[in-house]
Amino acid sequence: xxxxxxxxxxxxxVEGLRVAFGGLVAxxxxxxxxxxxxxxxxxxxxGAGKSTMFDSCSGFNRPSAGRVSFAGIDLTGxxxxxxxxxxxxxxxxxxxxxxxxxVRTNVxxxxxxxxxxxxxxxxxxxxxSEKVEVAEATDEALALCGLEDxxxxxxxxxxxxxxxxxxxxxxxxxxxxxxxxxxxSSGLDPHESxxxxxxxxxxxxxxxxxxxxxxxxxxxxxxxxxxxxxxxxGRLIFEGTAAEVLSSDTVRIAYLGTEPIPEVDA
Amino acid sequence: xxxxxxxxxxxxxxxxxxxxxxxxxxLTYRTSGVFNFAHGAVASAGAFAFFELHEQHGLAWxxxxxxxxxxFGPLMGIILELVGRRLAEVGxxxxxxxxxxxxxxxxxxxxxxxxxxxxxxxxxLPTRTFRxxxxxxxxxxxxxxxxxxxxxxxxxxxxxxxxxxLAMRAVxxxxxxxxxxxxxxPTVRRAAWMIGSALAAGSGLLLAxxxxxxxxxxxxxxxxxxxxxxxxxxxxxxxxxxxxLGIGVLAAVSQRYVADYPSLGxxxxxxxxxxxxxxLLASRPGSLFDIAEVRRRAATPLSPLPAAWxxxxxxxxxxAVVFLPSIVGVRIQVYISxxxxxxxxxxxxxxVKTSGQVSLCHAAFVATGAATFSHLRVDAGLPWFLALxxxxxxxxxxxxxxxxxxxRLSGVYLALATFGFGVLMERMVYRTFLLFGSEGTRxxxxxxxxxxGESERVYFYVAVAxxxxxxxxxxxxxxxxxxxxxxxxxxxxxALTSLGASVTTALVLxxxxxxxxxxIAGALLASGSRTAGPSGLxxxxxxxxxxxxxxxxxxxxxxxVIAAVLLAIVPIYLPAGWRDYQPVAFGxxxxxxxxxxxRVDWVGxxxxxLAGNDRAQRSPLRGRRLDPxxxxxxxxxxxxxxxxxxxxxxxxxxAG
Numbered sequence: 001x002x003x004x005x006x007x008x009x010x011x012x013x014v015e016g017l018r019v020a021f022g023g024l025v026a027x028x029x030x031x032x033x034x035x036x037x038x039x040x041x042x043x044x045x046x047g048a049g050k051s052t053m054f055d056s057c058s059g060f061n062r063p064s065a066g067r068v069s070f071a072g073i074d075l076t077g078x079x080x081x082x083x084x085x086x087x088x089x090x091x092x093x094x095x096x097x098x099x100x101x102x103v104r105t106n107v108x109x110x111x112x113x114x115x116x117x118x119x120x121x122x123x124x125x126x127x128x129s130e131k132v133e134v135a136e137a138t139d140e141a142l143a144l145c146g147l148e149d150x151x152x153x154x155x156x157x158x159x160x161x162x163x164x165x166x167x168x169x170x171x172x173x174x175x176x177x178x179x180x181x182x183x184x185s186s187g188l189d190p191h192e193s194x195x196x197x198x199x200x201x202x203x204x205x206x207x208x209x210x211x212x213x214x215x216x217x218x219x220x221x222x223x224x225x226x227x228x229x230x231x232x233x234g235r236l237i238f239e240g241t242a243a244e245v246l247s248s249d250t251v252r253i254a255y256l257g258t259e260p261i262p263e264v265d266a
Numbered sequence: 267x268x269x270x271x272x273x274x275x276x277x278x279x280x281x282x283x284x285x286x287x288x289x290x291x292x293l294t295y296r297t298s299g300v301f302n303f304a305h306g307a308v309a310s311a312g313a314f315a316f317f318e319l320h321e322q323h324g325l326a327w328x329x330x331x332x333x334x335x336x337x338f339g340p341l342m343g344i345i346l347e348l349v350g351r352r353l354a355e356v357g358x359x360x361x362x363x364x365x366x367x368x369x370x371x372x373x374x375x376x377x378x379x380x381x382x383x384x385x386x387x388x389x390x391l392p393t394r395t396f397r398x399x400x401x402x403x404x405x406x407x408x409x410x411x412x413x414x415x416x417x418x419x420x421x422x423x424x425x426x427x428x429x430x431x432l433a434m435r436a437v438x439x440x441x442x443x444x445x446x447x448x449x450x451x452p453t454v455r456r457a458a459w460m461i462g463s464a465l466a467a468g469s470g471l472l473l474a475x476x477x478x479x480x481x482x483x484x485x486x487x488x489x490x491x492x493x494x495x496x497x498x499x500x501x502x503x504x505x506x507x508x509x510x511l512g513i514g515v516l517a518a519v520s521q522r523y524v525a526d527y528p529s530l531g532x533x534x535x536x537x538x539x540x541x542x543x544x545x546l547l548a549s550r551p552g553s554l555f556d557i558a559e560v561r562r563r564a565a566t567p568l569s570p571l572p573a574a575w576x577x578x579x580x581x582x583x584x585x586a587v588v589f590l591p592s593i594v595g596v597r598i599q600v601y602i603s604x605x606x607x608x609x610x611x612x613x614x615x616x617x618v619k620t621s622g623q624v625s626l627c628h629a630a631f632v633a634t635g636a637a638t639f640s641h642l643r644v645d646a647g648l649p650w651f652l653a654l655x656x657x658x659x660x661x662x663x664x665x666x667x668x669x670x671x672x673x674r675l676s677g678v679y680l681a682l683a684t685f686g687f688g689v690l691m692e693r694m695v696y697r698t699f700l701l702f703g704s705e706g707t708r709x710x711x712x713x714x715x716x717x718x719g720e721s722e723r724v725y726f727y728v729a730v731a732x733x734x735x736x737x738x739x740x741x742x743x744x745x746x747x748x749x750x751x752x753x754x755x756x757x758x759x760x761a762l763t764s765l766g767a768s769v770t771t772a773l774v775l776x777x778x779x780x781x782x783x784x785x786i787a788g789a790l791l792a793s794g795s796r797t798a799g800p801s802g803l804x805x806x807x808x809x810x811x812x813x814x815x816x817x818x819x820x821x822x823x824x825x826x827v828i829a830a831v832l833l834a835i836v837p838i839y840l841p842a843g844w845r846d847y848q849p850v851a852f853g854x855x856x857x858x859x860x861x862x863x864x865r866v867d868w869v870g871x872x873x874x875x876l877a878g879n880d881r882a883q884r885s886p887l888r889g890r891r892l893d894p895x896x897x898x899x900x901x902x903x904x905x906x907x908x909x910x911x912x913x914x915x916x917x918x919x920x921a922g
Binding site: 060081090098100 | 746750751754761764767770774775
């Protein structure tokens with residue numbers, strides 16, 4: 001791996017982001033920062049605009065206003081491919097694996113696709129040095145996620161838990177400085193989700209990557225996140241450490257849709 | 267304007283029939299998720315059934331029409347529903363293969379029974395006319411428009427109001443959920459297929475008096491319906507019908523204008539394809555996506571052929587090639603084209619098998635190569651080899667052009683766009699100076715450089731050498747980075763993009779490479795027969811090729827050889843009468859392959875058996891669990907959280 005936990009970098013910066021689908025404003029005036037070397041959480045009820053915001057960060061939709069930048073580079077209108085090259089990797093809420101390929105090839109593709117890039121020449125052939133690097137990064141990512149035993153299985157034949165891990169390993173293999181993880185624990189049971197959290201911490205400690213994670217599972221958020229943003233109806237309603245979020249009335253209202261039990265304290 | 271009125275009246279009448287066919291097509295597509303390429307073939311079958319009853323057996327036309335629309339069409343619909351049900355499990359590529367196979371089979375049967383020539387079918391509707399705004403309007407024309415309007419309005423109302431209509435709209439979103447409400451999904455689909463096929467049959471018998479009874483023409487002409495359906499964005503019945511009217515009027519009016527320019531003679535009839543192509547290209551990326559998610563089974567893993575077997579096969583092949591010219595005598599001509607077809611199928615297989623793309627315009631690439639070779643060799647006087655290379659290179663821009671729809675579209679829409687492009691090339695470009703010229707054929711001499719290509723034996727060896735080099739190149743490509751990218755691309759372009767590899771670049775490379783090979787194959791083919799001409803390279807041929815390569819197995823190189831043998835060589839050893847059945851046989855076989863996909867991959871099975879490998883039979887779930895219980899809880903959770911969505915709620919592609 002080439003990326004090390006060096007001095008803290010600015011990471012992902014979202015300023016005044018607004019995304020509208022026709023008349024529906026999915027995200028409105030969102031400000032958010034996800035530094036490299038930390039795990040940042042983004043939570044909110046279904047339909048709060050979390051995945052929309054993710055898609056804006058990785059270039060799958062077009063914001064109507066606002067700015068997305070990474071390490072000081074403006075990415076607002078950049079295509080997904082460029083964002084990957086700048087250092088943003090991601091996983092998907094509905095897992096997107098290469099089902100007919102083996103786990104190893106899937107994971108390797110995380111690095112190989114970055115080498116392939118946009119030029120016809122780099123897409124056609126791999127250089128020898130690149131091959132070595134891909135193989136090393138693949139082994140490392142497989143080992144970290146504990147996937148060596150099933151490395152030769154086809155991705156399409158795995159269970160959801162295993163598929164989540166493969167997708168994570170593939171993103172890690174890319175050596176991105178920041179990973180956007182879209183509901184990585186959906187489809188996992190509490191035990192699996194705990195394991196997953198441990199893995200995320202490990203990845204950050206070992207490689208100094210930054211992670212921005214969208215999650216429903218509050219226990220995972222509480223366990224791994226350094227800082228948490230709470231989104232509701234496309235707007236930021238709260239931000240702070242996991243502990244602060246858990247004790248916040250605003251957040252509880254947003255999630256439960258009711259007023260808090262009257263007058264605990266003024 | 268006044269002069270245009272008669273053309274508009276004619277256009278509205280034929281446009282109403284196109285619209286009607288389009289409405290039927292959209293209805294079946296929306297309810298089953300299967301886009302029926304054989305819709306036109308059903309129409310032509312309906313027209314022939316009507317011809318048989320009315321003209322041959324003297325049945326009064328209302329009775330004959332009633333039978334065709336009320337009995338024949340729905341019966342076809344029941345069969346199609348059975349086909350469509352099986353297709354729910356296969357990928358978009360195989361769905362195209364299946365209905366294209368059906369098209370080949372139906373139109374092939376019609377050709378065998380009624381011959382390939384066009385028969386006239388007298389207009390059976392009343393043809394008396396009346397004056398309207400100084401134009402003679404026929405009652406038949408009024409009837410056509412009225413029928414189209416009434417049917418469209420009734421169907422739209424049914425989809426909005428009636429219980430079965432609502433069920434038809436729901437069935438494609440979530441069949442399981444629909445069944446909870448007490449309606450069986452197959453029943454609902456069957457109803458839609460019966461109505462859709464009745465409309466197809468009806469439009470066939472209404473169209474036949476206007477354009478004549480011709481198995482091929484009718485099959486392709488109801489493809490106007492594709493254009494109409496595209497204008498209705500493949501979902502709106504009213505817009506589809508309006509689109510049909512628009513296409514009819516534009517085609518008729520343009521008829522008047524192109525009368526002065528003979529070179530544009532192909533324009534009016536190809537207008538629907540232009541519309542189709544433009545609409546598909548102009549649509550916002552992502553706005554047209556294949557409805558009905560594929561419930562995909564993991565493909566059967568293929569074990570490589572054991573080295574000993576492969577070497578033995580190669581050795582036998584090499585010996586056969588060396589001695590073939592001495593054994594087969596004058597039939598060597600056929601083997602020469604067979605070798606060229608191996609290249610054609612290598613180039614097609616590269617698209618279809620390695621990256622899951624669909625091309626229904628491959629004949630256009632090959633034709634470009636053949637014609638370019640002739641231009642370069644004869645007109646420009648280039649040496650044979652350079653002319654051949656040039657033929658390949660000049661096919662590349664055509665391939666790059668077709669990559670544009672491939673980047674923006676996938677699955678059935680890509681198939682439609684490429685088919686539209688193939689028809690356009692055949693009707694508007696083949697006979698211009700760019701390709702074969704107005705005479706139709708051009709000279710394409712044999713090589714006389716270093717070796718004496720006039721000798722059949724030598725030219726055969728040359729053609730085989732080219733095929734071998736092409737096969738090696740394809741194999742190298744598959745194993746290079748691009749090969750891996752393309753495989754990944756066929757599974758998830760979105761993931762590949764997010765990882766940093768440009769899907770656009772990969773697709774352009776793929777189509778350019780494929781077109782290059784096809785261009786060289788075209789030149790080889792032309793030089794083999796010493797003439798370059800459009801015969802055997804029509805748009806219909808592309809359909810046949812797709813059918814053949816679908817039945818030849820799943821590995822690119824072996825399937826190319828098998829496909830070439832099936833297409834070019836087997837027929838000459840069959841009794842003359844059997845050859846007519848070739849399209850029917852290929853069509854049915856392709857349909858069978860698609861329906862039984864994965865289960866009758868005989869080449870793969872053979873390979874696995876030879877390798878003594880039973881991986882295919884083992885459970886795909888034998889992967890070791892990371893932790894006991896990993897998965898069961900997930901199923902429960904997924905069921906309660908993701909599985910149950912309210913009726914009509916669509917899971918958005920990228921949003922949450």
